[in-house]
Amino acid sequence: MTRFKGRVRVMPRAGLLDPQGTAVAHALGALGFAQVGDVRVGRTLEVLIEANSEPEVRDRLRDMCDRLLANPVTEDYTIDTVEAVT
Amino acid sequence: MKVGIVRFPGSNRDREALHAVQDAGHDASLIWHRSTDLEGADLLILPGGFSYGDYLRPGAIARFSPVMQAVTKHAAAGRPVLGICNGFQILCEANLLPGQLVRNASLAFVSKMVSVRVESDATPFTAGYRVGQELRLPVAHGDGRYVADDPTLDRLERDGRVVFRYVPQSPNGAMHDIAGITNEGHNVVGLMPHPECAVDALTGSADGAAMFAPAALAAAL
Numbered sequence: 001m002t003r004f005k006g007r008v009r010v011m012p013r014a015g016l017l018d019p020q021g022t023a024v025a026h027a028l029g030a031l032g033f034a035q036v037g038d039v040r041v042g043r044t045l046e047v048l049i050e051a052n053s054e055p056e057v058r059d060r061l062r063d064m065c066d067r068l069l070a071n072p073v074t075e076d077y078t079i080d081t082v083e084a085v086t
Numbered sequence: 087m088k089v090g091i092v093r094f095p096g097s098n099r100d101r102e103a104l105h106a107v108q109d110a111g112h113d114a115s116l117i118w119h120r121s122t123d124l125e126g127a128d129l130l131i132l133p134g135g136f137s138y139g140d141y142l143r144p145g146a147i148a149r150f151s152p153v154m155q156a157v158t159k160h161a162a163a164g165r166p167v168l169g170i171c172n173g174f175q176i177l178c179e180a181n182l183l184p185g186q187l188v189r190n191a192s193l194a195f196v197s198k199m200v201s202v203r204v205e206s207d208a209t210p211f212t213a214g215y216r217v218g219q220e221l222r223l224p225v226a227h228g229d230g231r232y233v234a235d236d237p238t239l240d241r242l243e244r245d246g247r248v249v250f251r252y253v254p255q256s257p258n259g260a261m262h263d264i265a266g267i268t269n270e271g272h273n274v275v276g277l278m279p280h281p282e283c284a285v286d287a288l289t290g291s292a293d294g295a296a297m298f299a300p301a302a303l304a305a306a307l
Contacts, residue, residue: 017259018234019193068150071143071179073186074233 011042090127109299117155119151145175164227174276185234191259214296223279232260261285
């Protein structure tokens, strides 16, 4: 068994109103970042997990996302990275 | 009738719910979320609050509490379940009701009296109202914006499963101004406003009292 760190990104579904993103975009505009268009706010989760292989980690992370980490009604998830840690 | 009120860590207004059902003449008890025994309850209420601190998403962690298996079984048997505020969020996360409740469009926590229109009297909790009746009920939530995909919204509207709608508009940006819905069996109802806090004119409204009235509830069993 190897210890892995998986990084999962959960974002509000495209097209769904993201009031936090809108508020951050307005604040950036007020700070003078005039070029800022759309901002969306999601979350990143880092999960430490023991497994035999990277594909196994990805499978387990997908299962975790489907059952708990993301809500399929409003959120999409991406497994960004899976790396062995020592 | 025996009413069970499920308490999660972080529940609130659970005692208001207890008083509301006791004032209506029911036997009622509080059921701890780690219990797997509903103590013979005919009807369940999942109260408001911030179970598990709303961590991850409101209701996301509470739905895995041991008691939820019994709640799911109770609902599947066609017996009445009412989810109020956080209870509504938990029922959605548990897939006992469709859709989800997300951050208010304004990002502000809203705590005030609102008006909702009764859209269906075909549930155990609304049999004491008439369709079109407007109720004054308090809301207190930061994540009350009801969202669902278009096919789900179409189905809810077509099948008369929107139970309460904010009038003249929602305080949170809810799709179709939805304040409460029911499941396919019409035995599970979730709503964001707090009927248990509107059972006595002294607190500003008694419009919620009929939701706990024994005759209507008994007829539903």
